[in-house]
Amino acid sequence: MLTCDFCGRRAEEGAATLTWTFAVENDRRKAFCDSCSRENLRSMEGKLDSEFW
Numbered sequence: 001m002l003t004c005d006f007c008g009r010r011a012e013e014g015a016a017t018l019t020w021t022f023a024v025e026n027d028r029r030k031a032f033c034d035s036c037s038r039e040n041l042r043s044m045e046g047k048l049d050s051e052f053w
Helices: 034-039 041-046
Strands: 021-025 028-032
Touching (some): 034 041
Antiparallel strands (some): 021 028
16 A cells, blocks of 8 residues: 655555655655645755756
């Protein structure tokens, strides 16, 4: 079961998680639900190297 690493929300079984975002930090894959992804978009963008934008 997929769990948001920010708020702890769990994706329902069989639910589409296309709106979730994923990251790799310290060799660990992290998942963020659609709500947390929208609320923290600027912070996520700020962590990207300039070659990605």
